[in-house]
Amino acid sequence: MNIKESIEDLRRKIRRYDYEYYVKAQPTISDFEYDQLIKKLEKLEQQYPEYITPDSPTQRVSGEPTKEFPSVIHRYPMLSLSNTYSAQDFIEFDRRTKSALKSDAHVEYVAELKIDGVAVSLSYEQGRFVQGATRGDGIRGDDITINLRTIRSIPLKIIEGKKIPSRFEVRGEVFMPKKSFEEINKKRAEQEDSLFANPRNAAAGTLKLQDARLVAERHLEMFAYYFFTEEDSFLNPTHVQNLELLKRLGFNVNPHFKVCPDIGAVLEYVREWEEKRSSLPYEIDGVVVKVNDLQQQKILGNTAKSPRWAIAFKFKAEQAETRINAVVWQVGRTGILTPVAELEPVKLAGTTVSRATLHNPDEIARKDIRQGDFVFIEKGGDIIPKVVAVNLSRRDTALQPLKIPTHCPVCATKLVRIEDEVALRCPNVECPEQIIRRIEHFASRNAMDIEGLGIALVELLVKKGFLKNVADIYSLKAEQIAELERMGEKSADNLIKAIEASKKQSLDRLIFGLGIPYIGVTAAKILDRTFQSMEALQQADMDRLQEINGIGEKMALSIVDFFRDERNRQIIDRLKEYGIRMESTGLESKQTLQGLTFVLTGTLPTYSRKQAQELIETHGGRVSSSVSSKTDYVLAGDNPGSKLFKARQLGVKVIDEKSFLDMLGS
Ligand SMILES: [Zn+2]
Incomplete structure (x- = not known):
């Protein structure tokens, strides 16, 4: 060989x-x-x-990050299905179909699970996957080939030894399995990024990512449900035979489809899966019914929007009914009070649920939720489910509207309602619960990552009076810790070591750890990169902060407020004295761009032209205004000018901001 x-x-x-x-x-x-x-x-x-x-x-994963996806015109329009929530409509659909096909026609149906994902169209030529697109408006979609290639259940090449048409199209549903969805949301919650509402949103958001490497990490999958070719010798008489063909070609076809001799069998299938849906490892939102005979499909044809030979039955969102035993008000690290319903434990979508969020006082009033009510709960994107509505028919007439607290349940300070916000807040920054939550946050995995300093120990240390703020962590003595219940000398030593080690954490972790409202992991990274030191960040004013891409007005205001507070400034001074790193790690590897010449063109996503230039220069590089054979890199953003063209002509390497930051090692 x-x-x-x-x-x-x-x-x-x-x-x-x-x-x-x-x-x-x-x-x-x-x-x-x-x-x-x-x-x-x-x-x-x-x-x-x-x-x-x-x-x-x-x-599978290749190519540079793309700025936007080119649009493509579908060879065959991607119609959407008409859908219904009622069995009556189904029976009507059956009657309509039969009368269009002459009333004595025998019509066989195929029932398939309706996967809750994103519809895509894949084109194959000579057995190779050449293009993949989103539905878009049905006529024109986005070419997302580069992202679809990363999905391992989409064959890039049809397994050999199969006779295949030289050109065919496959349609399917890209989805995110429940397990991946939960993992991603868990990670995003830890990083204080916004959560995906459901697996479908997560799949759609992922397919729109501009970096295929990130798409590959999200574990998307696809079920194929439609095959089409114009080559006569491959035309099957039925839809089910097409599904079997897709399987043989190496596509992932959902195994639960069923041939139904009449509409009664279809309704049975719907009932069966409405009950069993939570046992599946992916979300379904209904059942799709298609006429099996492709000749009959052809006769029935399409309306402008949807085929007449198919209909979708949509399930209602999965709900459970249970009783609210109590409502507790939790105080968070920024002082915001969140009402949480403690529920009579109930099964919902495969897990047992005993708590649900009630969001805020306005939500409680709007839904008129009372302690002792029977309520319907649903799972949303949050880890904790939400209360959808009260079952008023079961309300005990003695139940009173919920009392909205006027004072903090922990420190008894009078609560305030901030303008423009529905939330109630305990304004006392020395509120013990807030102190506990703030210190826990500071020590958490995405912040200073102090192993062993979890919520239970923090609570104990705060109660003992050893900790009043995050700076106190660094004055803890091993003897103090060893005294506590269930803490031996060994674990006390380990904790002191972990605290010591955290002094070397990067600046972005420290910024995130301070718990400035609205500043999550991503924003903290941007601030680290932009300011390079705590001091520079502290001195930044509103104008300077708002210039930064990724920092909005709300964030900027929050940062300025935070550093204006004398107590916060004192804490930072103390942290400095204890030797916590206050400078960006980027500064240490300052000379990474030594001897390299850069030319800037276009608008970068994060940095202004001036900032980029400063960054290059502080790292030892040089910035030139025109491209020549001596240029090492052209750093290009949006709407680049003729410099980009020149660079391409001369074969000079062109990089985007992300690759540039990678070069700096940040
Ligand atoms: Zn309080």
Whole structure:
């Protein structure tokens, strides 16, 4: 076997294993063996780059981040299905279909699960995946090929040995499995990023990402449900045969489709899955019913918007009914009070739920929620479910409207309502609960990451009076800790070591750890990169802060307010005295751009031209105003000018802000 053949042979094997793993879920080799094959292929391709082809399994994630997706016109319009929530409409659909096909026609249906995801269209030519697009308006969609390539259940090349049309189209639903969705939201909650409302939003958001590497990390999958070709010899008589063909070609077809001899069987299928839906590892929001006979489909045709041969039955959102035993008001680290309902434990979408958020006093008033009420709960994007409505028919007439607290349940300070905000806030920054939450936040994994300093220990230390603010952490003595219940000398020593180690954490973690309202992980990183030191950040005024891309007015105001507070300034001074890092780590590797010449063009997403220039210069690089053969890099943003063209002509490397920041090692 020559090199080219061994490369092809490896690819063939990997494709087969991918199919077994991602589509059939029946792997025949271990992950280790699989990784070895991939490594072998990568090595060969590195040695012989002339043999790299876009359909190689190593090329799923490729290309530079894109700015926007080009639009494509669908070869066949992507119609949407008409949908209904009632069985009556289903029976009507059956009657209409039969009368359009002559009343004595026998009509067989195929019922499929309606996957709650994003519809996409995939084009294949000569067995290769050449283009993938979103539905868009049905006529024109976005070309998201680069992102779809990262989905392992989409074959880049049809498994060999199959007779296939030279050109065909596949439609399917890209979705995020429940497990990936929960993991992503958990991570986002930790980083104080906004949460995805549901797996569908998460899948849609992911497909719009401009960096395919990030898409690859999100574990999207696809079920194929539609096959189309114009080549006569591949035209099957029924839809079910097309589904079987898709399976043979290596596509992931949902296994639960069913051929139904009449509409009664369809209704039974709907009832069955409405009950069983929570047992599936992905979300479904209904059932799709199609006429099985493709000839009949053709006769029925389409309306302007949707096919006449299919209809979707939508399930209502999954709910459970239970009783509110009590309502407690939780005080957060910024003083905001959140009402939480303690529920009679109930099963919902596969888990037992005993708490639900009531959001804020306005929500309670709007829904007229009372302690002792029976309520319907639903899972949203949050980890904690929400109360949708009260079941008034079961309300005990003795129940009184909920009392909205006027004073903090922890420190008894009079509560305030901030303008423009519905939330109630305890204004006492020395409120013990706020202190506990702030210190816990400071020590948490995404902030200073002090191992062993969890909520329970923080509570104990605050109660003992050892901790009043985050600076006190650094004056803790091993003896003090060892005295506490369940803390031996050993764990006390370990904690002191962890506290000591946290002094070296990066500036962005410190900024995030301070708990400035509205400043999450991402904003903290931007502030670190922009200001490079706590001192510079402290001195920044509104104008300067608002110039920064990614820092809005609300954030800017919050930062200015935070540093205006004398108590916060004192805490920072003390942290400085204890030797906590107050400078960006970027400053230490200052000379990473030594000897390199940059030319700037276009608008960068985060930095102004001036800031970028400063950054290059503080790292030892040089900025020139025109591109020449001596230019090392052109740093290009949006709407670049002729400099970009010149760079391309001269073969000068063009980079975007992200790659630039990677060069700085931040
Ligand atoms: Zn309080």
